[in-house]
Amino acid sequence: GNSVTQMEGPVTLSEEAFLTINCTYTATGYPSLFWYVQYPGEGLQLLLKATKADDKGSNKGFEATYRKETTSFHLEKGSVQVSDSAVYFCALSVVGGGADGLTFGKGTHLIIQP
Amino acid sequence: DTGVSQDPRHKITKRGQNVTFRCDPISEHNRLYWYRQTLGQGPEFLTYFQNEAQLEKSRLLSDRFSAERPKGSFSTLEIQRTEQGDSAMYLCASSSTGTGGETQYFGPGTRLLVL
Numbered sequence: 431g432n433s434v435t436q437m438e439g440p441v442t443l444s445e446e447a448f449l450t451i452n453c454t455y456t457a458t459g460y461p462s463l464f465w466y467v468q469y470p471g472e473g474l475q476l477l478l479k480a481t482k483a484d485d486k487g488s489n490k491g492f493e494a495t496y497r498k499e500t501t502s503f504h505l506e507k508g509s510v511q512v513s514d515s516a517v518y519f520c521a522l523s524v525v526g527g528g529a530d531g532l533t534f535g536k537g538t539h540l541i542i543q544p
Numbered sequence: 545d546t547g548v549s550q551d552p553r554h555k556i557t558k559r560g561q562n563v564t565f566r567c568d569p570i571s572e573h574n575r576l577y578w579y580r581q582t583l584g585q586g587p588e589f590l591t592y593f594q595n596e597a598q599l600e601k602s603r604l605l606s607d608r609f610s611a612e613r614p615k616g617s618f619s620t621l622e623i624q625r626t627e628q629g630d631s632a633m634y635l636c637a638s639s640s641t642g643t644g645g646e647t648q649y650f651g652p653g654t655r656l657l658v659l
Binding site: 434472475519531532 | 577579584585586587588589590592600602635637647648649650651652653
């Protein structure tokens, strides 16, 4: 089946630090990969996505590259801000062969201290 | 541009009671998904509609759960004979048909507490 593994949190960083949140996956078929973010008191929002190998998704200074050879989609940001404090979810969906919804990781709680 | 809406936002019920949640997707979206999220976990897929047809159900969806999307617009999720283990956030998402990798837009969720 499909599964997503991401680093457990909480991850606590100082403002302007470099961020990496690791995400690896297993999938039957060719997945599309996503990062969703959940800010305190809000619903899930798409942060970025990539639909094929070597694609790079980017948004709000965050980036992630679809690495088929390592089955990974690590999230990075060069300089985090307090406003980036949230829970980040890595997810996949399999292209074709029906639509069984997104498979999510458990989420990584990111805390940015001023 | 209205997003996905869900009603109610919170529901407290006693074990054994039935509850029903409603989801209104983004108007032009023909796909609608239901997920369940428990504390400290990512959302788990429950079921999916394309227009009014329910095309996929997770094994998580026991026979106490039923979902409908009668006119291909809003959807309802009913839980019969609720159990304490049903306490969770129930999320709805919608998307438009694409070639794959389409973005799902999530609603704010309905938080259910079963006493």
